[in-house]
Amino acid sequence: MESLEKMPRSFEESVLPHMDAAFNYARWLTKNDADAEDVVQDASVRALRFFSSLRSEDARAWLLTIVRNTWYGRFPRRAEAAAVTVTEEDLDSRADASPGPEAQLIQQRTVDRVRGALEALPTDFREVLVLRELEGLSYKEIAAVAGIPIGTVMSRLARGRDRLLGVLTAGEAGGGQSGLP
Amino acid sequence: MDCRDVEGVLDAYLDRELEPAESAPVREHLGACAACRQRLADRESLGRLVRQVSYYTAPPALRARLAHSRRWAPGTSPRLAWAAAAVLAVSLAGSAAFITWSARTPNRVDSVAEAVVDSHVRALMDQHLFDVRSTDQHTVKPWFLGKLDFSPPVDDFASRGYPLTGGRLDYIAGRPAAALVYARGQHTINLFVWPEASVNLRTWDARSIRGFHVRHWTRAGMSFWAVSDLNDAELDVFARTLQ
Numbered sequence: 001m002e003s004l005e006k007m008p009r010s011f012e013e014s015v016l017p018h019m020d021a022a023f024n025y026a027r028w029l030t031k032n033d034a035d036a037e038d039v040v041q042d043a044s045v046r047a048l049r050f051f052s053s054l055r056s057e058d059a060r061a062w063l064l065t066i067v068r069n070t071w072y073g074r075f076p077r078r079a080e081a082a083a084v085t086v087t088e089e090d091l092d093s094r095a096d097a098s099p100g101p102e103a104q105l106i107q108q109r110t111v112d113r114v115r116g117a118l119e120a121l122p123t124d125f126r127e128v129l130v131l132r133e134l135e136g137l138s139y140k141e142i143a144a145v146a147g148i149p150i151g152t153v154m155s156r157l158a159r160g161r162d163r164l165l166g167v168l169t170a171g172e173a174g175g176g177q178s179g180l181p
Numbered sequence: 182m183d184c185r186d187v188e189g190v191l192d193a194y195l196d197r198e199l200e201p202a203e204s205a206p207v208r209e210h211l212g213a214c215a216a217c218r219q220r221l222a223d224r225e226s227l228g229r230l231v232r233q234v235s236y237y238t239a240p241p242a243l244r245a246r247l248a249h250s251r252r253w254a255p256g257t258s259p260r261l262a263w264a265a266a267a268v269l270a271v272s273l274a275g276s277a278a279f280i281t282w283s284a285r286t287p288n289r290v291d292s293v294a295e296a297v298v299d300s301h302v303r304a305l306m307d308q309h310l311f312d313v314r315s316t317d318q319h320t321v322k323p324w325f326l327g328k329l330d331f332s333p334p335v336d337d338f339a340s341r342g343y344p345l346t347g348g349r350l351d352y353i354a355g356r357p358a359a360a361l362v363y364a365r366g367q368h369t370i371n372l373f374v375w376p377e378a379s380v381n382l383r384t385w386d387a388r389s390i391r392g393f394h395v396r397h398w399t400r401a402g403m404s405f406w407a408v409s410d411l412n413d414a415e416l417d418v419f420a421r422t423l424q
Binding site: 019023027028034036040044045110111115132133139157161165168 | 191192193196198223224227228230231232233234235236237238239240243244246247392412413414415
């Protein structure tokens, strides 16, 4: 009886706590709230269905894998065509729009620029950065979630960071050593 | 190690993915090379910035829906089904528990909510959404004349992104209802309307049943039920627009 009671409860205990992670990942993949909600809802239903296949303790990486597969199944064309080039004009105009001297404005401006730059990255780079920086997943976990070799995780992270740094420091040339706080 | 070697493993070093034996020479090089130190510092700053940017947390409505969906989700694993069956068997054995369980009958609003979702699903599955198919409210509204003992308010909200696409006659919980059909992108919204004389207070109810979102409100002696697989936020906008 104990095992029976324990088992149905463990979905709540092991998977539901990671809904924020699931939504955050889906939101960065889809880049809009409505699609992210749809993906997370579908993924949760699948997670429940395949719950018995969860072997490891790491329910979060497992759930994120399902989120990714769900997203990929739902938006295959978008997933492939996601390689958008960074529009630096957008970022620059955003940066120039608020020239206020207040530290808060500068901070907000920076946040907006980083978000814009991250959103503009091709999905391949964006997702490894989100999984690494926002979820703190290890390379091994990222490899499992994104379905790519660990070496690819490393090179995508390196190239993604290079591109982000390139975009964020562009237009601030001569304005300091790195242009980053 | 020279700068090129270090550059190749700098991210792995930053992310603490190197073995101690691998990271030692990197650290040694960094101690001697200001350019590589700067590269590392830039990447650390970038990481801090990205972590500040945006962590999108799950909207409360989605969270509630998912916690709820746990009970109806299709394709529940056989293990769970067996567990549920076993739990039920145990409940049956303990008659007191069973009586408590069965005595908890759903209230009227619950059963109406179930009924409108059933109707929504049935209409979509049978592809019988429309008795009258028109985007013109002045065609749809008169169509109900003589078919119902009341005249439902029929408005088009195309300008707000919710165009009227038609209507049909339906039966909800044993009484005739006007079913107005609206579109939102690829999603269909069924809006059920019937008079509700007993309801004086303005009511508002939001829930999700079997993956469909339901909004219920009353206005001017009419009971309104909107059902769709549209996301929560957009269905809310629709409902608020009508209210």
